[in-house]
Amino acid sequence: xxxxxxxxxxxxxxxxxxxxxxxxxxxxxxxxxxxxxxxxxxxxxxxxxxxxxxxxxxxxxxxxxxxxxxxxxxxxxxxxxxxxxxxxxxxxxxxxxxxxxxxxxxxxxxxxxxxxxxxxxxxxxxxxxxxxxxxxxxxxxxxxxxxxxxxxxxxxxxxxxxxxxxxxxxxxxxxxxxxxxxxxxxxxxxxxxxxxxxxxxxxxxxxxxxxxxxxxxxxxxxxxxxxxxxxxxxxxxxxxxxxxxxxxxxxxxxxxxxx
Numbered sequence: 713x714x715x716x717x718x719x720x721x722x723x724x725x726x727x728x729x730x731x732x733x734x735x736x737x738x739x740x741x742x743x744x745x746x747x748x749x750x751x752x753x754x755x756x757x758x759x760x761x762x763x764x765x766x767x768x769x770x771x772x773x774x775x776x777x778x779x780x781x782x783x784x785x786x787x788x789x790x791x792x793x794x795x796x797x798x799x800x801x802x803x804x805x806x807x808x809x810x811x812x813x814x815x816x817x818x819x820x821x822x823x824x825x826x827x828x829x830x831x832x833x834x835x836x837x838x839x840x841x842x843x844x845x846x847x848x849x850x851x852x853x854x855x856x857x858x859x860x861x862x863x864x865x866x867x868x869x870x871x872x873x874x875x876x877x878x879x880x881x882x883x884x885x886x887x888x889x890x891x892x893x894x895x896x897x898x899x900x901x902x903x904x905x906x907x908x909x910x911x912x913x914x915x916x917x918x919x920x921x922x923x924x925x926x927x928x929x930x931x932x933x934x935x936x937x938x939x940x941x942x943x944x945x946x947x948x949x950x951x952x953x954x955x956x957x958x959x960x961x962x963x964x965x966x967x968x969x970x971x
Contacts, residue, residue, distance in 0.1 A: 715759055715764065716754070716755050719753055719767070735750060744767075761785055765811070775815070782861065783859075785860065808861075808880050810886040810888060813889065813892075816861060818891070818892075819892060824840060825858065826873065828864075829948075829952050830955065831952060837852040837855065863878065893959075
């Protein structure tokens with residue numbers, strides 16, 4: 713299905729529930745103009761990926777349907793001659809909204825982005841699946857989602873990360889961000905289960921328990937961010953042949969009374 717057919721289905725579903733419902737009513741609910749929606753539905757106007765994300769959220773699409781909608785929009789944009797344009801310089805940091813990140817919150821999406829930096833990288837879902845320990849169909853679907861969101865770029869038969877660094881700064885607790893961290897923490901637990909000397913030598917899992925002055929938490933978070941950046945610069949400076957994950961958990965152990 714193309715993107716306009718998915719939107720037409722949404723309109724048809726609402727019309728079945730309320731025969732008086734119309735394109736104008738749908739445009740009102742989506743906070744877009746009637747003419748804009750009519751052009752999109754009749755395939756006379758293409759949606760941007762950003763607008764597609766907004767519409768999928770406004771329509772309350774299920775996660776699988778939202779993925780199909782975004783993939784359709786991205787495919788339609790790639791079909792336009794010259795749409796790719798000249799290769800641009802990577803942004804140092806690309807901040808992704810938490811709502812858009814939710815579509816790629818499974819851990820292997822971010823892993824695929826940085827896997828493109830490894831020596832010998834192959835844009836083959838089967839190869840990517842073997843390197844990350846996931847299924848080929850998961851790799852294929854993840855690539856489509858990353859392309860749809862503009863996080864991954866396809867050019868000359870290869871794949872590359874579209875932005876230098878990806879950041880998500882939600883400002884408050886978000887389900888997609890929580891899911892990503894849960895999965896990455898579980899990957900750390902899985903690594904901890906490996907007791908052979910070779911795996912032990914290739915990991916560092918340490919912890920510290922400390923008394924804390926809560927008024928210094930802001931500066932502590934800034935120190936953690938500075939350390940992360942310094943470590944990334946150090947370990948990424950040589951030959952890149954493996955992908956690692958750094959998790960830093962800094963959370964309160966005590967409960968109850970506060971001063």
